[in-house]
Amino acid sequence: MPIPSDHIVKSFDEELKHLNQIIAQMGGLAEAQLQTAIEALVRRDANLATQAVQSDARIDELEHQVDSLSIRMLALRQPMARDLREVVAALKIASDIERIGDYAANVGKRAVVLAQVPPMRPVHVIPRMGRMVQAIIKDVLDAYVEHNADKAVGAWERDEEVDEMYTSLFRELLTYMMEDPRNIGPCTHLLFIAKNIERIGDHATNIAETVHFLVHGRTIEAARPKGDMTSFAMVSPPDAGGPETDKS
């Protein structure tokens, strides 16, 4: 006997569809928000940066909608198996997208400040990192909409490149700061911007893991690829007797 894809109770299907639609909408907004924030940084456009900060409110509002719809469905439908995973995945993904929105807004805030000071060279590395993360977000959201676990895993694996790019940028920014203390202010902002983008990549990775769980009912077995080495970095001044050469 073929198994019907629809529920006997039609309104349940409609609620699930609605839930998917809100998530897709949130994802689209977060993608656009990140793009706007990075664009504003590159163009040194404070107005555009402000737009990126403001669009966060709409994402938060949609997250509340996902929360209340999910809780309602858990209480009233008591979903099982795939349906249960759909609702739990929606809750988790909405929270990841909300965090992505927060980080993108923070990139926007710092872009406003950086627009007021002379331009720094590493600003050009950031859009590259940003584009990479945007592509990952786009892929994981497509994977969610299509329920495509392979696509999610593909995106999941690419987060390592973002981490590596962040590690390299981190070192570059430290060098600038060591060269001239006047760089410390803008470089710190750039460092936080890069960190925000790297964190956005991590949340995209979470979403990829959730999509895998949604489709297969189990978590990805491999260890998450990690290329962020900045937590272990230390600057040692020359008179401290530390190693003179860069060992990493």
Place this chain on the structure above:
Amino acid sequence: MAIVTERPNLEASGDAPPDRAERPVKISARGVDVFYGTKQALKSVDLDIRENEVTALIGPSGCGKSTFLRCLNRMNDVIESARVSGTILLDGQDIYDRDLDVVMLRARVGMVFQKPNPFPKSIYDNVAYGPRIHGLGASRAELDEIVMTSLERAGLLAEVKDRLQEPGTGLSGGQQQRLCIARAIAVNPEVILMDEPCSALDPIATARVEELIDELRENYTIVIVTHSMQQAARVSQRTAFFHLGELIEVGDTEQIFTSPRDERTQGYITGRFG
């Protein structure tokens, strides 16, 4: 000045906790077919029931779950047109062996039915009935002890201890069902079969019976047929899904209700057919 990056060893040490130990098999069914006349109600069912666990049998009406349950204490023997083949072992012993005493089997494998069916006797006599015919409780004191213990284990003693001589049929539905459970455990069975034991009960009485099932698991092996998937999810450790006379899937309850392997299980428990 230099930037040094060295990754310290952050790996956790120690062994991972072991998985939940698998309990020994109490009942083992292999290739069980059941026919009612020419209609095949069960098709080559292989299923192991583990000791001191609650196994829930679920599936749409007419899927064979109650038929399978009734095979486990040969209740199908009383249906004239029913024919059972295959093997069912209880502690390794074939329960369809010609030399096996069916009355003894049913003492070892007790049953609780959908509708509470107390005898038209006193509460005391309802519970004492089984022990008397099985020659348990030689003296009055011993019999009293069995009745009290059984009512206590069925979570009913506190509610009825002052009216043991009143008719069992005067109790509420939930109390009657717990009386039937007390009657089933009075003969000291090893396995208790329950055929939709809560379908005639309100939610509070249902919760009491479910709590009781969880307590009984410590001393008995329990097999329960239920139409309520929430109930199966709440009370059982293992769940078996039947469809059109076949056992489609059996697994840990958690796995069946979060990520069933078979599309048919998925379709049934998510309300897509049935």
